[in-house]
Amino acid sequence: MHSSDMHNAPQTQTRQRWMGVLARAGHALRPFQDALKDTEYRLIRAPEIGMTLVRGRMGGTGEAFNFGEMSVTRCVVRLADGRTGYSYVAGRDKAHAELAALADAHLQGTQQQHWLGTLIEPLAAAQRARRAATAAATATTQVEFFTLVRGED
Amino acid sequence: MYVAVKGGERAIDNAHLLLAKMRRGDTSIPELTVEQVRQQMPLAVARVMSEGSLYDSELAALAIKQAAGDLMEAIFLLRAYRTTLPRFGSSLPLDTTQMLLSRRISATFKDLPGGQLLGPTFDYTHRLLDFALLAEGEHPGPQVDATAQLESCPRVLDLLAAEGLLARERPSAAEVPDMTREPLDFPTSRAQRLQALARGDEGFLLALGYSTQRGYGRNHPFAGEIRIGEVEVWIEPEELGFAVPLGDIEITECEMVNQFVGGKGIEPQFTRGYGLAFGYAERKAMGMALVDRSLRAGEYAEEVEGPAQQEEFVLMHCDNVEAAGFVSHLKLPHYVDFQSELELIRKLRKQAEAPMQAAAQENRA
Numbered sequence: 001m002h003s004s005d006m007h008n009a010p011q012t013q014t015r016q017r018w019m020g021v022l023a024r025a026g027h028a029l030r031p032f033q034d035a036l037k038d039t040e041y042r043l044i045r046a047p048e049i050g051m052t053l054v055r056g057r058m059g060g061t062g063e064a065f066n067f068g069e070m071s072v073t074r075c076v077v078r079l080a081d082g083r084t085g086y087s088y089v090a091g092r093d094k095a096h097a098e099l100a101a102l103a104d105a106h107l108q109g110t111q112q113q114h115w116l117g118t119l120i121e122p123l124a125a126a127q128r129a130r131r132a133a134t135a136a137a138t139a140t141t142q143v144e145f146f147t148l149v150r151g152e153d
Numbered sequence: 154m155y156v157a158v159k160g161g162e163r164a165i166d167n168a169h170l171l172l173a174k175m176r177r178g179d180t181s182i183p184e185l186t187v188e189q190v191r192q193q194m195p196l197a198v199a200r201v202m203s204e205g206s207l208y209d210s211e212l213a214a215l216a217i218k219q220a221a222g223d224l225m226e227a228i229f230l231l232r233a234y235r236t237t238l239p240r241f242g243s244s245l246p247l248d249t250t251q252m253l254l255s256r257r258i259s260a261t262f263k264d265l266p267g268g269q270l271l272g273p274t275f276d277y278t279h280r281l282l283d284f285a286l287l288a289e290g291e292h293p294g295p296q297v298d299a300t301a302q303l304e305s306c307p308r309v310l311d312l313l314a315a316e317g318l319l320a321r322e323r324p325s326a327a328e329v330p331d332m333t334r335e336p337l338d339f340p341t342s343r344a345q346r347l348q349a350l351a352r353g354d355e356g357f358l359l360a361l362g363y364s365t366q367r368g369y370g371r372n373h374p375f376a377g378e379i380r381i382g383e384v385e386v387w388i389e390p391e392e393l394g395f396a397v398p399l400g401d402i403e404i405t406e407c408e409m410v411n412q413f414v415g416g417k418g419i420e421p422q423f424t425r426g427y428g429l430a431f432g433y434a435e436r437k438a439m440g441m442a443l444v445d446r447s448l449r450a451g452e453y454a455e456e457v458e459g460p461a462q463q464e465e466f467v468l469m470h471c472d473n474v475e476a477a478g479f480v481s482h483l484k485l486p487h488y489v490d491f492q493s494e495l496e497l498i499r500k501l502r503k504q505a506e507a508p509m510q511a512a513a514q515e516n517r518a
Contacts, residue, residue: 012395020385020398050239051207052388052399055246055329056351056429058343059408060308062322064246064329065344067351067429070208070386072241072399088241088388090400092209131253132302134383137294138255139301141271145263 018107018116021124022100023089028126029099032119036102040080047075047094073097079105176221190214199403199432200224204473205231206333206352208402208431229474243329245387245396249380249406249429250308256381256433259309261410267306272381273433309378310408310425319410319423339465346448346468347441351429353471355437361461362443369459370447373412374426380406381433405430407438411446414453424453 022029029036049071056067074088075097085105087097107115177184191198191214201213205228213231220226256272259265313319330345337345350358365372383403389396407428415421426446428438447461460466470476 016395016397023398023400048239050241051235052241052386053243053331053333054208054386054402055244056249056347057246057322057324058347059310059322059425059427060249060406061311061324063325063327063344065347065351066243066329066331066333067247067348068203068206068208068431069235069238069240070244070399070402071212071238072388074241074390076392086390086393086397088390088397088399090386090402092211133297133299134253134255135303136297136299136301138270138272139303140295140297141256141273143269143271 015104015107017124018120019087019100019104021120021127022087022103024127025100025123026091026093026096028123029096029103032103033095033099035118036099036106039102039106041077041102041105043075043098044078044084045074045076047073047097049073049092049094052088075101077101077105079109081109083108172221176219185218187211187214187218190217196433197222197224199405199430199434200355200437201227201231202431203434203437204228204352204354205235207231207235210432225473225477229477232474242388242390244399245389246324247384247386247404249384249404252380252382252384252404252406253401254303254306254380254382255403257306257378258376259378260376261378262309262312265309265312267304270303270306306380308408310410313377313410313423317420317422319425322425337468340451341464341468343445343449343452346464347427347429347445349468349471350441350444353441353444354473354476355434355440357471357473358440358444359436361447361467362440364459365443365447365461370450370455370457370462372424372426372446372455374409374443374446375411376439377408377410377425378406379408379435379438381435403432405432405434405438407435407442409439409442409446424449 050073051069052072054067054070055064057064070090071092072088072090073092073094073096075086075094077085077098079085083105085101085103085108087100087104089097089100103115103119107120188211191210194214194217195210197217198210198213201216201224202208202210205213205216207213209231212234213227216227216230216234217224219230254270254272256274257267257270259269263269310319311321314321327344330342330348332345332348337349341349364370366374381403383401385401386399387396388399405428409426409428411424411426413421414424424446426442426444426449428440428442428445430437430441444461444467447459448464448467450457450462451464455462457463
């Protein structure tokens with residue numbers, strides 16, 4: 001399949017969304033550790049720390065340039081039924097990468113609705129709330145200009 | 154020339170133990186944790202991440218602690234660590250237009266869509282020492298209306314571009330040069346320059362930017378827009394065949410609007426300078442944007458008259474790890490070198506003295 005078709009496929013978009021939620025989850029995945037690991041699985045690629053070269057665009061919208069690196073941890077797991085889960089997460093937390101890959105594998109199975117409802121949606125709600133709180137705090141610093149009226153009639 | 158010298162191991166070991174003791178300070182005071190540095194010195198962490206060229210706030214905080222607060226030493230530590238990590242490809246280019254803003258200001262338009270958002274800033278503070286900070290205290294922040302939302306904040310320079318007063322920046326499919334894999338060759342492309350400036354020393358870029366304001370390559374800049382906030386990073390791993398979000402990073406972006414080019418059938422247009430830095434790093438992003446613009450002198454057929462316009466001078470000297478390394482190497486033993494200089498200067502003095510003594514004897518005679 002052509003990669004741009006993959007981007008547009010609804011199942012790819014759904015997966016991109018949950019992988020994004022998992023990548024941001026960090027320590028919030030810990031409470032789900034027992035449930036996520038309650039299955040037979042093996043590490044196809046044990047959690048590995050590396051970095052990704054972050055690119056920017058000139059003027060924000062123009063040609064790409066190399067900006068700097070960021071640390072990233074990745075992991076691949078395979079469940080007993082053959083489903084494979086991947087993770088690429090910012091930072092150097094190996095436990096986070098392994099749990100995110102496990103969740104990605106579970107989410108591709110028949111229990112998808114269960115995992116979306118119990119794992120992804122609560123995490124996504126917490127992440128939305130954090131963003132909303134940041135935006136609300138920034139909103140208090142919006143400048144309201146007023147024009148001084150001159151003394152003449 | 155410097156030569157290998159044996160000996161001194163005990164002195165060196167003890168010097169490092171003394172350094173650790175100096176870093177720790179008075180042991181009756183609680184030791185700083187890395188997490189305290191990360192949380193309470195975010196701007197130092199940002200500088201170390203930018204110039205260390207690795208976004209990882211925990212490692213930057215660790216480097217600051219290990220370097221006893223010497224930020225350039227911390228930058229060096231982070232750069233050195235960087236070389237030990239494998240690289241998992243490049244990200245898709247950041248879409249900074251979509252960032253979650255914590256600050257956004259423009260010096261070119263008072264009223265603009267989305268408004269002026271000051272965010273946390275040192276601007277408008279009186280720069281008086283706050284003695285209240287000598288004691289511990291609570292800092293609860295302003296009263297927040299939890300339902301308040303930000304309006305959408307289009308790019309300020311797009312407003313000018315829509316009127317045709319400024320060239321649009323358009324993406325291209327060109328390969329992106331990487332100075333960490335292939336050394337710079339001159340003349341450089343703008344992509345190479347921006348990569349070098351992004352990891353360049355804040356003080357150096359600030360001073361060069363300042364020099365353009367004072368007349369050494371004047372280009373009349375305005376801070377069109379400064380944006381600070383979180384932006385999503387995406388990577389497209391080959392094994393997946395589609396892109397995935399890695400998480401968010403905090404960045405500072407500065408777009409300068411500079412005076413015109415035009416003529417020969419082209420209507421006058423403003424020109425652009427761009428700055429981008431990891432974390433909250435406004436001064437760095439502004440300095441970078443000024444220098445990005447001044448280094449475009451060739452592109453606009455401007456006379457190169459100031460140091461900030463000379464790409465080789467700027468790019469070969471903006472890296473503080475390289476600069477500190479070469480200056481520091483003067484501390485290495487140069488005993489043999491110096492011995493030969495000593496011999497030479499003694500010989501020269503002897504040669505100069507001989508005719509003087511001869512002349513003195515003649516005078517006496």
